[in-house]
Amino acid sequence: MGRYVLATLMERTQLAEGIFSAVLRAEEIASAAKPGQFVCVYSDDGAHLLPRPISICNTDVKSGTVRLVYRVVGFGTEELSRKEVGAKIRVLGPIGTGYEKVSEGKDRPIRIVIGGGIGIPPMLLLARKWCEECYEVHAVMGYRNKDTFLIDELSGYAVCHIATDDGSVGTHGTVLDAIESEGLLADGRDGKTLLAACGPMPMLRGIARLAGERNIPAYVSLEERMACGVGACLGCITKTREVDGHSHVHNARICTEGPVFNVNELCLV
Amino acid sequence: MNTSVSIAGVVLKNPVMTASGTFGSGMEYSEFADLNRLGGVVTKGVAVTPWEGNPTPRVAETTGGMLNAIGLQNPGLDVFLERDLPFLQKYDTTIVVNVCGHSEEEYVEAVARLADTPADLLEINISCPNVREGGIAFGTNASKICEITKAVKAVAKQPIIMKLSPNVTDITEMALAAQDGGADAVSLINTITGMKIDINRRTFALANKTGGLSGPAIKPVAVRMVWQVAQKVSIPIVGMGGIATAEDALEFLMAGATAVSVGTANFNNPGVTMEIVDGIEAYMRRNKIEDIRDIIGCVR
Ligand SMILES: Cc1cc2nc3c(=O)[nH]c(=O)nc-3n(C[C@H](O)[C@H](O)[C@H](O)COP(=O)(O)OP(=O)(O)OC[C@H]3O[C@@H](n4cnc5c(N)ncnc54)[C@H](O)[C@@H]3O)c2cc1C
Ligand SMILES: Cc1cc2nc3c(=O)[nH]c(=O)nc-3n(C[C@H](O)[C@H](O)[C@H](O)COP(=O)(O)O)c2cc1C
Ligand code: FES
Numbered sequence: 001m002g003r004y005v006l007a008t009l010m011e012r013t014q015l016a017e018g019i020f021s022a023v024l025r026a027e028e029i030a031s032a033a034k035p036g037q038f039v040c041v042y043s044d045d046g047a048h049l050l051p052r053p054i055s056i057c058n059t060d061v062k063s064g065t066v067r068l069v070y071r072v073v074g075f076g077t078e079e080l081s082r083k084e085v086g087a088k089i090r091v092l093g094p095i096g097t098g099y100e101k102v103s104e105g106k107d108r109p110i111r112i113v114i115g116g117g118i119g120i121p122p123m124l125l126l127a128r129k130w131c132e133e134c135y136e137v138h139a140v141m142g143y144r145n146k147d148t149f150l151i152d153e154l155s156g157y158a159v160c161h162i163a164t165d166d167g168s169v170g171t172h173g174t175v176l177d178a179i180e181s182e183g184l185l186a187d188g189r190d191g192k193t194l195l196a197a198c199g200p201m202p203m204l205r206g207i208a209r210l211a212g213e214r215n216i217p218a219y220v221s222l223e224e225r226m227a228c229g230v231g232a233c234l235g236c237i238t239k240t241r242e243v244d245g246h247s248h249v250h251n252a253r254i255c256t257e258g259p260v261f262n263v264n265e266l267c268l269v
Numbered sequence: 270m271n272t273s274v275s276i277a278g279v280v281l282k283n284p285v286m287t288a289s290g291t292f293g294s295g296m297e298y299s300e301f302a303d304l305n306r307l308g309g310v311v312t313k314g315v316a317v318t319p320w321e322g323n324p325t326p327r328v329a330e331t332t333g334g335m336l337n338a339i340g341l342q343n344p345g346l347d348v349f350l351e352r353d354l355p356f357l358q359k360y361d362t363t364i365v366v367n368v369c370g371h372s373e374e375e376y377v378e379a380v381a382r383l384a385d386t387p388a389d390l391l392e393i394n395i396s397c398p399n400v401r402e403g404g405i406a407f408g409t410n411a412s413k414i415c416e417i418t419k420a421v422k423a424v425a426k427q428p429i430i431m432k433l434s435p436n437v438t439d440i441t442e443m444a445l446a447a448q449d450g451g452a453d454a455v456s457l458i459n460t461i462t463g464m465k466i467d468i469n470r471r472t473f474a475l476a477n478k479t480g481g482l483s484g485p486a487i488k489p490v491a492v493r494m495v496w497q498v499a500q501k502v503s504i505p506i507v508g509m510g511g512i513a514t515a516e517d518a519l520e521f522l523m524a525g526a527t528a529v530s531v532g533t534a535n536f537n538n539p540g541v542t543m544e545i546v547d548g549i550e551a552y553m554r555r556n557k558i559e560d561i562r563d564i565i566g567c568v569r
Contacts, residue, residue, distance in 0.1 A: 001300045004539050042537060049484055049537040050330045092539065227328040227335060228536045230301075232293035234313070234342045235328035248344035249321045 002039075002230070003028045007091040009083050010065055015149035018072050019118070020081050021057070027064030029056075029093045035126035036098025036221060036260040039066065040229040042090040043076050051229050052076040053255070055122035055198070055221070056094060058153075066093070069121035069150065095229055096259050099126055104262055105194040105217025111135045112184060113158065114175050114207060116142040116199025120150050122221060124157075126196060131157035138184055142175040142199065175199070176206045190214045196260075197221070201268075208268040220266070221259045231256035239267045270553055271560040274308070274527050276505045277428035277453035279389050281308035281363050281528055284561060285518065285546050288509050288532030289314055289367035289392060289432075290339065291483075294353035295360070301539035306546055309363035311530055312353060314394050316369050317378050319345035329465045329474035334484030334511070335533055336463050338477035341369050341394075346382055358387050365390040365430070373407075377420050384426040391427050392507075393417070396434030396459040408434035408459070411446035418450025428453035430507060435461050435487075435494055444498040444506075456507035456530065457498060458491045484533040485511040492524050499525020499566055513541065515548020525566040 007026035015021050029039060033056045040051030058067040072078050083089065111130045115123040120141050130137045139158035141151065146168040154160050162170030163178035171178040175197075179185060185193060195218035197207045204220045211218035224236040237251035238261070244252045252258060252265070272283040286309035292298055295310040304310055322342025329336045343349070349366075357364045366388040370376035380391060395417060396408035407413045418431055431447035433440060435458035444455050460481025465474035491510025499506055508526030512518050513534035521529045534541045549561070558564060 004301055046485070047333045048330060049333070049533065050328070050335060051536070090538075225326045225328050227337065227533075228291070228293075228297070228539075230293075230297045230539060232297035232313075233291060233328065233337070233536065234322065234339050235325075235337065237322070237325060237327070237342070246344075247319075247342065248348050249319045249342060251321065251342060 002093045002095045004090070004092045005029065006088045009085055009087045009089055011085060012081070012083070015069065016147040019069065019149050020072065021067060021069045022080060023065050023067050024089060024091060025063070025065050026091055026093070029091065030059045030064045030066050031061050033059045033066060033094040033125070034098045034100050035129050036122060037094040037096050038122070038259065039068070039091050039093030040095060040226070041076065041080060042092070043079055045075070045079065048075050050227055051092060053095070053226050053229065057121035057124050058128065059125065071118045092229055096255055097257060098260050099196060099219065101260060102194070102219060104264070108192055108194040108217065109136055110138070110189060110193040112138045112140060112179070112193055112195050114140045114195065114197040114199070116175055116203040117144070119197070119199030119203070119221070122198050123196070124150060124153055127154055127157040140175045140178050140184070142178070142203065143169070174206065175203060176210060179210070185214060185216070190216055195219070205268050208263040208266070211263050212269060218263045219260050220263055222254050222261060223259070224254045226255055229255050240265050241267060270550070271562070272550065272553070274561060274565070276390060276430070276507070276527060279363060279428060283308040283546055283549065284522060284528040285542060285549065286363070286365065286507070286528055286530045287311050287535065287542060288530035289394065291532035291535050295357050296353070298535060298539055302542045304357070304360040304362050307362045307542060308528055309365050309390070310357055310360070311365040311392060312349070312357070312367055313343060314341050314367045314369035315343045315346055315349045315379070316341070316371070317346050317375050317382070319343065319348075324476040326475055327477075329480065331463070331465055331482065332486065334482055334486035335536070336465055336475055336480035336482055337460070338475045338480035340477065343369070346379055350386060354386060354388065363389045365392050367392045367394055367432070369394045373417050373420055376417060377424055380421045381424040384424065388427055390430055391425060392430040392432050392456055393421055394432045394459070396432055408443070409437050411442050414443055414446040415450040418447050418452045422451040430454040430456050432459055433457040434459050435490060440494045441497050441501040444502050448502050448504050452504060454505040454507060455498065455502065456509065458487070458494055458510045461487055461490065483510070485513055487511045488517060492520050495521055495526050496524040496568070500569070512545070513537070515545045515552060518545050518549060519552060519564070522561070522565050523568045527565055
């Protein structure tokens with residue numbers, strides 16, 4: 001379960017248009033964080049009460065820091081981009097169940113991490129972990145255009161494959177097109193591969209369809225509006241095929257049972 | 270210094286409770302708040318059978334508050350009695366079980382099945398704006414409130430708190446109807462029906478279209494209603510609606526609430542209930558108040 005702490009903003013850089021990287025010092029979160037988990041960031045402004053969920057992009061246990069990479073879309077992310085280095089920020093984390101839940105396909109030697117847009121950040125920590133565990137790791141990243149980010153860091157842990165909507169870098173098309181054009185599942189590789197994806201819902205549906213057709217185990221990270229971040233409000237649910245063990249209805253809490261789910265548990269396709 | 274209060278003979282060590290639906294079964298917040306230091310834990314609404322709730326989005330932030338349309342998702346009474354209630358029993362706090370239903374029969378059945386359990390108090394939610402059949406249909410009609418209160422009282426072994434909706438013209442009429450029906454206490458307010466439109470998607474922010482507004486934005490309305498009800502009824506009042514600080518809680522006590530519930534504020538700070546408990550004690554020390562009961566309803 002997460003800790004509620006006062007973190008210190010150590011560093012902030014802009015990675016691309018509207019995309020920022022923030023390094024927060026929060027020792028307890030850094031040492032406990034697992035790939036796929038996230039933190040909740042609280043605003044200082046009393047009119048904005050709800051926590052902003054942001055994935056853990058990377059950690060450095062030695063310096064006790066957590067790195068977040070986020071897109072500015074509204075009040076909370078904007079506020080985070082205005083804060084000065086040294087500022088204190090209320091953070092709750094690490095939250096959720098990440099890729100430690102992988103069971104189906106856990107003996108598969110090839111790992112493809114797939115990120116679409118602002119779904120790319122959590123793939124960094126995951127690629128790093130799987131690289132350290134000596135898997136063959138590929139990263140497939142989808143961007144709108146040549147305004148890319150995190151490619152350099154990911155190349156340290158994975159063979160990178162890029163797709164852009166406008167074709168300015170890498171494959172012209174989606175991450176699915178890149179998987180196809182780069183032959184990542186060709187020559188019997190599909191039987192040795194495990195997929196992990198985070199990104200917009202249409203992309204996740206595509207991954208789920210691919211996984212179903214080719215019989216490949218796949219895990220995806222979901223997003224939903226959250227109010228509590230600790231499993232109490234039941235705001236953040238996703239529909240499940242079977243009755244969920246906690247809720248006893250066909251709903252799982254994305255902040256607690258997720259955000260990572262086996263696609264077979266979900267009603268994506 | 271005495272901070273304890275009592276509701277129909279059930280003693281709370283202090284007046285600070287949690288608000289139903291915002292604190293799970295207590296388990297979810299037990300790492301952030303010491304449940305032993307709470308006057309009471311009010312659980313998420315539970316019904317005789319599991320409810321799936323509404324589609325998502327179920328929550329949306331609004332200025333100084335939030336809208337929710339969870340739709341009373343709950344695992345049903347069997348799971349609640351087997352898993353959630355035993356967890357709370359480990360703590361030295363008053364257990365208040367919040368009950369919802371689709372019909373009068375369902376309320377009565379749930380209350381009957383809770384009779385011989387460790388629940389100390391039952392809070393009957395007749396005021397949830399997010400489910401069509403249950404809740405608000407009962408909660409906005411005084412004769413219905415009186416009738417349903419009588420029906421649950423007939424089978425209840427624990428004192429009954431009727432939870433009132435603010436979505437009415439005159440809440441004192443509803444409170445008096447609950448009192449006439451034999452309620453041991455009333456709690457107020459539940460959420461105020463609201464709407465938010467997502468201008469980027471050009472549709473409702475919530476899948477349910479409307480939702481219940483909660484948080485600091487509703488506090489003045491809640492304080493006003495608690496005060497009005499306090500002038501009319503003789504049974505205890507549990508006050509809630511936007512409490513985020515000890516000062517907020519004290520306003521409700523002075524307006525006439527015997528105890529308070531803290532809801533949405535937990536979402537902004539998971540340890541907020543501890544700060545409120547400490548803050549009330551600090552206020553009492555500062556102002557040399559020996560007994561919390563001396564300030565309850567002191568503003569008339
Ligand atoms: C598990 C999870 C991990 C996430 N990881 C990242 C990440 O690593 N980087 C990143 O840039 N974004 C991430 N997001 C999305 C991020 O939470 C939203 O962009 C952010 O909350 C927007 O807040 P705001 O105040 O800037 O926007 P506003 O539009 O002002 O926010 C209003 C309300 O809506 C909520 N909200 C808005 N967009 C989203 C969304 N897409 N998902 C959930 N809630 C939303 C906010 O939390 C807030 O309560 C993640 C979301 C989830 C659920
Ligand atoms: C997410 C959420 C879920 C709720 N669920 C319930 C519920 O199950 N039963 C109930 O009686 N009230 C429910 N409520 C209402 C609260 O208990 C409380 O009356 C209301 O939110 C006002 O208090 P607050 O402003 O402190 O949150 C819920 C409120 C929220 C925000
Ligand atoms: S955000 Fe409250 S249950 Fe997930």
